[in-house]
Amino acid sequence: MEQTPSGRRLVVSRVVSAPAAVVWDVLVSVDDWTEWGPSVSAVRGVEGRIEAGSRGDVRVAGVWVPFTIEACDEYRWTWRVAGVPATGHRVTAVGVDRCEVAFEIPVAASPYAAVCAIALGRIERLATSNVRK
Template sequence: MSLPFSRRVLAPAPVLWDLLTTVEAWPHWGPSVLGARLDDGSARIGPGSTGQVRVPPGVWIPFRVTSYEEGVSWSWSVAGVPATGHTVATTRKGCRVTFHVPWWAPAYGVVCLAALVRLERLAAED
């Protein structure tokens, strides 16, 4: 079970999907992300991707993409713990981006809401 936090964004779904899956973009929209890198050196996550995410105060933590549907959704575990899911759905006016937070981490929803606002701003710049 997860808790959804979502926002309608007036931008094309592919723009949001690119921001959500390109690790170099993560620090620009993720308040709790200082950096990210993939083990295979690629720029975008995919099914089963592994890498590290840098979180305050600058610690690198391993992650693994645990589910992935191109253009639609992906989830991950961080340090072996199930973390957020990410979904993009096309609407009549733009799209809806949703973060799915584990039921046991409802306070992280505040971080996700801030990330959604940042994503909207970044998508508007594209």
Template sequence: MTRLQRTRTPDGRRLEVSHVLSVPAADAWEVLVDTARWPEWSPLVNGVESTDRRIRTGTTGRVRVSGVWVPFRITDCSDYRWSWRISRVPVASHRVDDLREGRCRIAFELPLHAVGSVPVCLRALERLEELLVAEE
């Protein structure tokens, strides 16, 4: 089930794009925090160089988007949720909700001005589901 809604988050009002998957939350989380896996599921990220392969608060690096390298910094990574800035601009936060019984919800929390990113997030959620189901 895919959902699009406005919500309040620790980062303020956001547009949330989410999808329920039949995979354990821990498995989804591991794919989201592994920088080497970002190009597998993100339609925009073509490369990653990072201080940490598994992100944490304070991880820095750069991502290649459309052939251009841009710097990023993880501003928060805790409780199955992480936020970041690309070129010092707050962008989508990523969250995994444990729904128990081997199910979870992956959510991207977008700043309201980033409504144009919804189709990209929907494609990322599809790719995540394909990856995670194939690994089961």
């Protein structure tokens, strides 16, 4: 549990051997969401990268659900999904070529931590393969 700008949240994180900027690009590129998000099968309404105020739909469990990006700056973004505050996403540099990537999960959604743990491994894979390119 941690106090975040969005309030008290369960935080799941992982240190990744990639620069913070590379990991951030994976998190904000909607083209990558289906690669790292186990529950996301498609995104529509946003092209390229998200920013504060971006609106679109995300397909989860076969259903299209609207989302709005509330904040997206300084290596942290938050959103509402179906009007409900959802996970926060952040990247913190821990050196030149390493960073911590974290999900801030609302307490009521704490079982979602298992999904986020899977996502962290996928984000690491994408980010480290992007470093090698």
